[in-house]
Amino acid sequence: MFDVEAIEEPRAEYRTKGEKQGSKVPVARLRAAAGPGSEAQDEETTEEEVLRLPMPEFQRGGPWVAIQVSGSSMENTIQHMDYVICRQLADLQAIQQGKVYVLVTDAGVICKRAARSYEGEGKLRLVSDNPEYGPMKLAPDAVKQAWEVRAILGMNTKAIRPHDVPKWALEQDLESD
Numbered sequence: 606m607f608d609v610e611a612i613e614e615p616r617a618e619y620r621t622k623g624e625k626q627g628s629k630v631p632v633a634r635l636r637a638a639a640g641p642g643s644e645a646q647d648e649e650t651t652e653e654e655v656l657r658l659p660m661p662e663f664q665r666g667g668p669w670v671a672i673q674v675s676g677s678s679m680e681n682t683i684q685h686m687d688y689v690i691c692r693q694l695a696d697l698q699a700i701q702q703g704k705v706y707v708l709v710t711d712a713g714v715i716c717k718r719a720a721r722s723y724e725g726e727g728k729l730r731l732v733s734d735n736p737e738y739g740p741m742k743l744a745p746d747a748v749k750q751a752w753e754v755r756a757i758l759g760m761n762t763k764a765i766r767p768h769d770v771p772k773w774a775l776e777q778d779l780e781s782d
Contacts, residue, residue: 629655629656629657629658630655630656630657630658630663630669630670630671630690631654631655631669631670631671632654632655632656632670632671632688633670633671633672633673634654636672636673636674636675636714637672637673637674637675637689637707637714637715637716638674638675638676638713638714638715638716639674639675639676639677639678639679639680639683639685639715639716639717639733639735656671656688656690656758658690662755663690666692667692667693668692668693669690669691669692669693669755670690670691670693670752671688671689671690671691671758672688672689672691672707672714672716672752673686673687673688673689674686674687674688674689674707674716677735677737678716678717678733678734678735678737678738679705679716679717679718679733679734679735680734680735681734681735682705682718682734682757683705683716683734683754683757683759684759684760686759687757687758687759687760688757688758688759689705689707689716689754689756689757689758690754690755690756690757690758691706691707691752691753691754691755692752692753692755693750693751693752693753694706694751694752694753696751697723697725697729697745697748697751698723698724698725699751699753700719700722700723700729700751701719701722702719702720702721702722703718703719704718704719704753704754705717705718705719705753705754706718706719706751706752706753706754707751707752707754708729708731708743708748708750708751708752709748709749709750709751709752710743710747710748710749711747711749712747715731716754717731717732717733717741718731718732718733718734719731719732720732720740723745725745728742728743728744728745729742729743729744729745729748730742731743
């Protein structure tokens with residue numbers, strides 16, 4: 606299981622001459638499966654593996670961690686091998702419908718969207734964003750840690766391909782500008 610105790614609360618680093626301010630978010634040597642959980646890997650995180658994020662959001666409300674996602678069940682939201690920046694939840698009562706979570710379970714580490722908020726009864730209902738994957742239920746006592754996905758770091762270039770430019774923008778007369 607991922608050792609959350611080893612994660613230090615990210616804190617602002619003060620600028621020195623020529624450096625930018627940022628928060629350090631540890632990168633877990635852990636893969637969350639966007640699928641059944643069998644691909645999850647758990648390795649020790651070293652202190653040198655951090656992301657320096659210049660956003661103040663990552664200086665509070667943690668602990669924070671970056672986790673790599675493996676698999677296609679969360680596409681088109683999260684692509685295979687993207688990193689998700691996650692904030693640890695104090696308990697399962699904080700799970701809200703529609704949000705994406707990384708859950709550390711007895712069976713592995715998974716990345717899924719909550720189908721409904723958890724109200725302390727029954728099983729957690731989780732869904733994939735990719736319609737090729739079905740929903741799943743998870744017993745709350747199987748969840749060892751819950752992390753809310755707050756940001757995605759990836760190389761999804763689909764959004765910047767030329768064919769995604771609206772037709773009206775391509776036909777616009779640029780010489781009149």
